[in-house]
Amino acid sequence: MALTAHLYRRLMRRTRVIWLVLLASVPGLIIAIAGIDIEPDQLPEAFVGIMLSVGFTYAIAALILTVSTLRDERDAGTLPYIYMRPIPRISLAISALLAGILAAATIALGGWLSTVVAGLLHGADLSLLVPGAALLLAAAVGYGAIFVPVGYLFSRSVLVGLGYLVLVELALSGLVSGLAQLSIWRIAGSIYVGLVDTPGLDVDAVLGAVAPGVGGGLVKLSAALVLGTAVLTWALRRRDAL
Amino acid sequence: MTNTVEVTGLSKWFGPKVAVSEVTIGFGPGVTGLLGPNGAGKTTLMRVIAGLQVPSQGTIAVLGKDPRDDPSVYESMTLVPEDEAVYEHLTGRQFVELAARLARLDDPKGRAQEVLETVELTDAADRALGGYSKGMRQRAKVAAALVPEPEVLLLDEPLNGADPVQRAQLIRLFKELGAAGRTVIVSSHVLREVERMADRVIAMVDGRLAAVGSVATIRAAMTDKPRQLFVDCSDPRALASELIGTPNVIGVHVNGARLMVEAADAREVALRLPAMAVGRAVSVTRIEPADESLESVFRYLVEGR
Numbered sequence: 001m002a003l004t005a006h007l008y009r010r011l012m013r014r015t016r017v018i019w020l021v022l023l024a025s026v027p028g029l030i031i032a033i034a035g036i037d038i039e040p041d042q043l044p045e046a047f048v049g050i051m052l053s054v055g056f057t058y059a060i061a062a063l064i065l066t067v068s069t070l071r072d073e074r075d076a077g078t079l080p081y082i083y084m085r086p087i088p089r090i091s092l093a094i095s096a097l098l099a100g101i102l103a104a105a106t107i108a109l110g111g112w113l114s115t116v117v118a119g120l121l122h123g124a125d126l127s128l129l130v131p132g133a134a135l136l137l138a139a140a141v142g143y144g145a146i147f148v149p150v151g152y153l154f155s156r157s158v159l160v161g162l163g164y165l166v167l168v169e170l171a172l173s174g175l176v177s178g179l180a181q182l183s184i185w186r187i188a189g190s191i192y193v194g195l196v197d198t199p200g201l202d203v204d205a206v207l208g209a210v211a212p213g214v215g216g217g218l219v220k221l222s223a224a225l226v227l228g229t230a231v232l233t234w235a236l237r238r239r240d241a242l
Numbered sequence: 243m244t245n246t247v248e249v250t251g252l253s254k255w256f257g258p259k260v261a262v263s264e265v266t267i268g269f270g271p272g273v274t275g276l277l278g279p280n281g282a283g284k285t286t287l288m289r290v291i292a293g294l295q296v297p298s299q300g301t302i303a304v305l306g307k308d309p310r311d312d313p314s315v316y317e318s319m320t321l322v323p324e325d326e327a328v329y330e331h332l333t334g335r336q337f338v339e340l341a342a343r344l345a346r347l348d349d350p351k352g353r354a355q356e357v358l359e360t361v362e363l364t365d366a367a368d369r370a371l372g373g374y375s376k377g378m379r380q381r382a383k384v385a386a387a388l389v390p391e392p393e394v395l396l397l398d399e400p401l402n403g404a405d406p407v408q409r410a411q412l413i414r415l416f417k418e419l420g421a422a423g424r425t426v427i428v429s430s431h432v433l434r435e436v437e438r439m440a441d442r443v444i445a446m447v448d449g450r451l452a453a454v455g456s457v458a459t460i461r462a463a464m465t466d467k468p469r470q471l472f473v474d475c476s477d478p479r480a481l482a483s484e485l486i487g488t489p490n491v492i493g494v495h496v497n498g499a500r501l502m503v504e505a506a507d508a509r510e511v512a513l514r515l516p517a518m519a520v521g522r523a524v525s526v527t528r529i530e531p532a533d534e535s536l537e538s539v540f541r542y543l544v545e546g547r
């Protein structure tokens with residue numbers, strides 16, 4: 001826990017947090033502006049659509065934050081202070097993943113609060129509060145599982161992560177059905193859609209080949225976590241730490 | 243004496259650059275100085291021993307364990323890295339306490355206070371590390387490294403940035419640790435520093451071991467080699483004819499207004515030169531060693547192997 005707390009505190013530098021919460025708040029801003037022209041009864045549907053499309057800015061915020069979990073330590077030359085400890089490498093990996101996921105979830109909470117406030121201003125009810133929070137929490141877990149190891153392995157990790165977000169999540173996952181299953185945003189979206197009742201929503205447009213449903217989404221996120229832990233443990237054991 | 247650290251056939255390369263080449267060496271209790279010019283491979287060797295870098299070839303055993311496979315070895319081995327890097331937002335005390343917490347000690351606060359006293363940093367312990375001088379940072383890093391009472395302590399240029407008083411304190415501390423049976427490996431590119439604290443010296447050049455032994459052995463190896471002096475004077479030929487046949491002088495070369503003297507003991511020749519110049523009415527404007535840098539001295543050692 002000491003290591004997770006240390007890495008979390010290091011990630012949550014004030015300036016960085018402010019900028020990333022602003023980035024994660026873009027959906028709230030859009031809802032605040034677009035909500036003026038939306039009838040209250042259409043608001044839930046519009047809300048879902050905006051969250052799943054514009055909410056992608058949260059993915060970028062999560063990327064910037066989670067790749068920094070161990071990359072900050074490597075770049076600053078402080079990694080030996082945490083690496084050279086009598087801690088099994090799998091525990092080190094889990095602590096780092098946990099810190100990255102917690103930090104991403106904190107940013108998500110900030111962004112989500114602004115979105116909820118914007119929705120409430122236009123007369124939305126609180127029925128989307130939990131599904132929206134679940135979407136962002138699921139995304140925090142998924143992106144943490146991918147980007148914490150990426151941050152450790154690559155010096156240009158933000159570029160590598162952006163490559164994944166743009167190529168896999170934005171471009172290819174909509175064209176190639178198999179790749180949709182590798183999209184964290186679509187997997188998180190499948191949990192969200194599984195929790196809300198929006199019959200008018202074009203699910204195929206937002207999820208592609210990913211089937212909506214909480215259970216399936218959780219299984220895929222668990223698989224991402226296991227894979228992320230395995231890759232990071234391997235890297236900590238077998239790759240240069242400096 | 244049993245070795246606590248065994249390095250066998252170790253090589254480490256980064257792409258085409260070979261940083262450490264086929265090093266086999268053991269380290270036991272006491273202070274060992276790892277000496278060599280910048281770029282000799284000292285830091286890479288330290289990092290590989292510490293488990294921070296993976297050997298490209300060869301093996302490392304610290305207390306019989308490979309740090310890469312068995313992190314429990316970090317209960318007994320710590321490193322003071324060469325980089326100035328510390329957590330600038332933490333105070334000295336928080337930094338050392340963090341080390342104690344990560345080392346899973348029962349009383350991190352108490353242990354932190356003990357080691358801060360050992361390195362004489364208690365007065366500044368509650369100030370942020372970002373405001374520390376380079377020497378104070380070094381002492382904070384040493385304090386953090388002492389937290390788990392390590393059997394093996396790796397110190398990469400630990401005296402960098404320390405003032406003379408701090409240097410004396412740290413050297414005394416390292417000698418005490420060595421005398422207490424700990425394995426202390428200290429890297430430096432300054433022979434005089436190593437001489438003050440190390441019982442045994444390992445000289446490295448270009449990633450290879452150049453010499454191993456006591457400081458006296460290394461010094462003798464250095465002085466066994468012919469050395470060169472440059473002499474700028476008004477009449478080089480006259481001075482050259484005086485120098486030829488002088489004991490210690492192996493050769494003399496005239497190049498314009500400059501003489502290059504090759505001598506077994508360059509210092510002794512330099513001391514005798516003024517009297518010779520006066521005898522020949524030659525005006526000497528400059529005497530300088532052609533190869534006194536540590537790099538060239540180490541190169542002699544490598545070439546002589």
